[in-house]
Amino acid sequence: MKTLRTVADLRSALAGHRREGETIALVPTMGYLHEGHLSLVRAARERAGVVVVSLFVNPSQFNEAADLEAYPRDEARDVDLASAAGADILFAPALDEVYPQGFGTQVRVGGALTDRLEGAHRGAEHFHGVTTVVCKLMNMVGPDVAVFGQKDAQQALVLRRMVADLDMPVRIDVAPTVREPDGLALSSRNVRLHGDDRRRALALHRGLQAATAALAGGERDAARLTAAARSAMDELGVQPEYLALVDPGTLDPLDAVDGREALLAVAARVGDVRLIDNTILIPDPVHTDATVATCLS
Amino acid sequence: MKTLRTVADLRSALAGHRREGETIALVPTMGYLHEGHLSLVRAARERAGVVVVSLFVNPSQFNEAADLEAYPRDEARDVDLASAAGADILFAPALDEVYPQGFGTQVRVGGALTDRLEGAHRGAEHFHGVTTVVCKLMNMVGPDVAVFGQKDAQQALVLRRMVADLDMPVRIDVAPTVREPDGLALSSRNVRLHGDDRRRALALHRGLQAATAALAGGERDAARLTAAARSAMDELGVQPEYLALVDPGTLDPLDAVDGREALLAVAARVGDVRLIDNTILIPDPVHTDATVATCLS
Structure with a gap:
């Protein structure tokens, strides 16, 4: 598994696979991988010739500074886990590779999908942050399929709406929630x-x-x-x-x-x-x- | 030149060209083509193996109902002109092919680029309408290059910002304004x-x-x-x-x-x-x- 930091390196790593017509799968994550993420990587592995796992703690989807600050990080561990689960590429860009100086675009899904439940409590901006970064990751990778978890059911709905509305040529698959033996959903x-x-x-x-x-x-x-x-x-x-x-x-x-x-x-x-x-x-x-x-x- | 109405037909028409590695160019228009548009088609022709001209009068970028109502339309004439200028595909979707029931996503470039000049007078929503539809057209066509006119200089800046910010794998080229013999910019x-x-x-x-x-x-x-x-x-x-x-x-x-x-x-x-x-x-x-x-x- 290669760890890549820039969009340019990512695109060159994928260009050959794309020319060969290989299926590309993307699993977007914020890292600190657990068995839930790894089940997504395995699902991606079953679906594609090339599996890209992205690791980016996206500030624009955090509605609380303290939550962003406290979000756990351990890239070395993530590298081992993603690799063992079958990822080919770990894409772990720095903040300014994703949001360079002058960045000013947002992808928004409006209406009930982002106003209700998480949207009502975290604010719709949370989802605007998610859709913007996932749209970017999709455009960086150009996947045929992207795999998300059912634990974030509303997120998956919002992303499916975005992909349909913007005619993005990618399928979104949703994999079941993985739980601890006592039932706690992994997070x-x-x-x-x-x-x-x-x-x-x-x-x-x-x-x-x-x-x-x-x-x-x-x-x-x-x-x-x-x-x-x-x-x-x-x-x-x-x-x-x-x-x-x-x-x-x-x-x-x-x-x-x-x-x-x-x-x-x-x-x-x-x-x-x-x-x-x-x-x-x-x-x-x-x-x-x-x-x-x-x-x- | 083929005239296509659906995203599915458009994608199948382009799939073979893409597999062959041909360069694809897109010229988005709202139709009623004039020499300004045709100069963009010719510029696209010089840059690509396949030239797609889209023809769609996009309601979401009109800030005045009367302007939308009065916007001139003549598809039969556009077919002849686009074909003569070297287009391979005229993509002329119906309104509900572009915005089906339940559509609810917007791509927004924020800040000075959309607040000033046209944004200050037509409202930033005008540009949000433009960026949303152009993002969709880019995803439908998957062009290597898209050609816009310098007459809409602010629009070109906004679109370049969108493409850079969303990591869209497409280049935006801008062609000079075409004028009547007395100097009036074509529109x-x-x-x-x-x-x-x-x-x-x-x-x-x-x-x-x-x-x-x-x-x-x-x-x-x-x-x-x-x-x-x-x-x-x-x-x-x-x-x-x-x-x-x-x-x-x-x-x-x-x-x-x-x-x-x-x-x-x-x-x-x-x-x-x-x-x-x-x-x-x-x-x-x-x-x-x-x-x-x-x-x-």
């Missing part, structure tokens, strides 16, 4: 969970599980499903910043799980670490058929 | 100049000429150069919306032509038609050397 921020906070951080997963169990028990109502989740979180003393049942394509709020898949998304602060998680609620097939029959009747 | 909007307005429209060029003559006579001061231009425009009863001496790279206002090239840009309404024009003021070499000597001393 680079988890290393900042100290003492009892590590245990309390389970609240998000427990909440999602409680709602899933309620659904399996026949509950369909959004208010009662989220109440079940809140109650489970409360047992660990964690209050959600948001906990919302929404359409997984549009993020429109749902009153109930009504025969189609629904996204249950949660964010919460545990100690000084902000965590997110989500699950797809799939209605029971029997109930689904009944609902469809009702709709058609 | 699709010129067909809307009726009666005496056609004669009065010369005011913009006459103003630029007056400033150029004043410079040749030794005048360097921005206020006096623009006063000379205003006076010439006034003779035709035309008042500029703006008339500004600026740095041709940053659009920063200049107090004088001080040894480097300066952009003198003008906009004015003649009848109900808004026109723009510009010229590069090049200081006299003797004066330039003197200025440099002064600066170095």
Whole structure:
């Protein structure tokens, strides 16, 4: 695996592969790689002849200076992990390679996709920072496919909207959330969970599980499903910043799980670490058929 | 020349050329082609193996509904002209091919480049409309080079900023303004100049000429150069919306032509038609050397 620092070096490294018609995959990361990232690298490896992992802690998507400051970094470790997972190129540019003097362009996805959930709590600028840097990385690499994680479900939706709207010739694939054995969704921020906070951080997963169990028990109502989740979180003393049942394509709020898949998304602060998680609620097939029959009747 | 309507057809038509390593050039237009556009097509022809001319009247860059409504259209004529000038593909998509249901992404260049001159008078949204559609066209076509006209000098600067900032793998070339024999800069909007307005429209060029003559006579001061231009425009009863001496790279206002090239840009309404024009003021070499000597001393 090569570690490259400049767009020029990256492009020359890829030019030959592109001429040969090899498929190129991109896995954008902010580093401090964990098993979640590595699952994306492996998914990319299955899909492409050349796998590029980018490592760039993008300041413009941080809405809190303290979070950016505290974001963990360890490039030497990332090099070993990315290489072992099958990456061909680690692209780790410096800040001024990505945002040189005079930089002044922004790619924005507007509307509900960036206003709701994370957008409502971190501000839409967070997503504008994400779309801008990912658009740049796509143009630097020219991938056929880019792989993102389901843990950041809203981010994946926003990026798919950007790619469709700007006619970018790339496919976005989303890989499942990877969890610790106890269910905590992997996140680079988890290393900042100290003492009892590590245990309390389970609240998000427990909440999602409680709602899933309620659904399996026949509950369909959004208010009662989220109440079940809140109650489970409360047992660990964690209050959600948001906990919302929404359409997984549009993020429109749902009153109930009504025969189609629904996204249950949660964010919460545990100690000084902000965590997110989500699950797809799939209605029971029997109930689904009944609902469809009702709709058609 | 083929006329294509969909991104899918466009991409299949270009795929073979791209595999063969042929250079692809794009000339984005809003149609109603005139000799100015055709000079861009010929410039593209000299630079590339495949020349794509796009024809799309982009609603999002019009700040006045009446201007959009009145914008002249004649595709049959455009087909003949583009073909005769050497285009290989005319890409003329329908509105919903470019902006399908649910579209919600914008590419924005911020700061002085979009706030000043046209941005101050038409609003920065005009340029956001331009950058968004050009970003899309670039991604649809995947050109090696795109050719724009110097008449829209600010637009070319904004697009160069976008391409650099988003790392788009395309070069932007700018071709000189084409003029009528009497000096009027070609514009699709010129067909809307009726009666005496056609004669009065010369005011913009006459103003630029007056400033150029004043410079040749030794005048360097921005206020006096623009006063000379205003006076010439006034003779035709035309008042500029703006008339500004600026740095041709940053659009920063200049107090004088001080040894480097300066952009003198003008906009004015003649009848109900808004026109723009510009010229590069090049200081006299003797004066330039003197200025440099002064600066170095």
